[in-house]
Amino acid sequence: MFELSLKRTDALLPTDILFQTGYWAQVKARLGYTPKAFDLAATDRHGDVLVLLQPMGRGRAMAYVPQGPEHAPAEEDYGPFLEDLSEALARNLGPSVAFIRYDLPWASPYADDMRAHGSNAYPEPRIREMRMNMGTRNWNLRKAHRDMTVASSLVVDLTGTEQDILARMKPKTRYNIGLADRKDVRVDPAPPDMLPVFHGLYRQTALRNGFAPCGYEQFQALFRARLRGLSPARAKHAAPPHPARADWPGEGDWHGWCEWAGAADRTDAARPTGTSAPSATFQDAELLFLLARHGTDVLAGAIVALCGTTAHFLYGASSNEKRQCMAPYAMHWKAMRLARLHGCTAYDMGAVPPGLDPAHPFHGLHRFKTGFGGRVELRSGSWDYPIDHAAHRDFCNLESLERHRPS
Secondary structure (H helix, E strand, C coil): CCEEEECCCCCCCCCCCHHHHHHHHHHHHCCCEEEEEEECCCCEEEEEEEEEEEEECCCCEEECCCCCCCCCCCCHHHHHHHHHHHHHHHHHHCCCEEEEEEEEEECCCHHHHHHHHCCCCCCHHHHHHHHHHHCCCCCCCECCCCCCCCCEEEECCCCHHHHHHHCCCCCHHHHHHHHHCCCEEEEEEECCHHHHHHHHHHHCCCCCCCCCCCHHHHHHHHHHHHHHHHHHHHHHHHHCCCCCCCCCCCCCCCCHHHHHHHHCCCHHHHHCCCCCCCCCCCCCCEEEEEEECCCEEEEEEEEEEEEECEEEEEEECCCCCHHHHHHHHHHHHHHHHHHCCCCCCCEEEECEEEEEECCCHHHHHHHHHCCCEEEEEEEEEEEECCCCCCHHHHHHHHHHHHHHHHC
């Protein structure tokens, strides 16, 4: 049985999970969500959780728990734990909530078997629902039609020296990083006023790879939420413009960004053997905004969030031009080096297919990301706990239609 107590979102406990921070609550508040934070108290565990209320229309809402709760019970208790938490949340969130959706960061109970047998896919939803509901009172947990963030992610180990990290990569990836350097591709942190340039590349990438792009407002929210930790003078110059502002003067905090980034161009020689980079203290998260250039041409970009000891690759983009320069390889390598300097020990590259399946539409993405070394983390994905079953069914039907609509 859970006891929940409401708290301020800026009082959420420190975590490596970006999506369970007060910063992420601010980002989502700018995009129309209502964030709420709760302390959790149970007989055997404590912690807290961020919940985002998303309007569904007709006075109803979905309660979304992004990459949470952070701490998992034993695998056999996944379902009962979520059932008890859902009932407690339902009592505290009010009658407008039609269902609760968890985007679980917990290891999939199928992970070991999938790795042992080289499986390329999770079991079908019906089988997963049977396992998840074992031990529950109401058998009310449903596998969501889609995973809100990612159910399988490539995580690169950043411990050791730069040479250690390079040694864990595949030879072709190491070669491409070196090739980008030989072709004079330069990767630098960019001021937020370059965000329209990045968004243009991002839309180009979405068209090339066949996925629906996020709107520009999503990128603006990332930077504007971050400004609450800056002084008013710095915040004035760091605010990202709208793409229509082509005449923006570009007075971002460029020198500060470059001075900090320049440290990544130093070698490991100055660091004592066996020690890691100095740990930085963030209020919640820090953003890296990187652009890769060849001459005057911007060839690739990335937005990476540093949270605790984990760097989260949030968005990437690359040009259709000068593909032979291998700019994305240089970009990720620079991001890893900067993350290490801020004390990160892991670089989460985001979604990949669960296994190496040439028939999968994102097979190329799997091949690219796994080239950097690391491990594919197989997680439990998104699960729903319906409260109003009719409203939940209507939402899922619309979601299914959107999923199968041509992009």
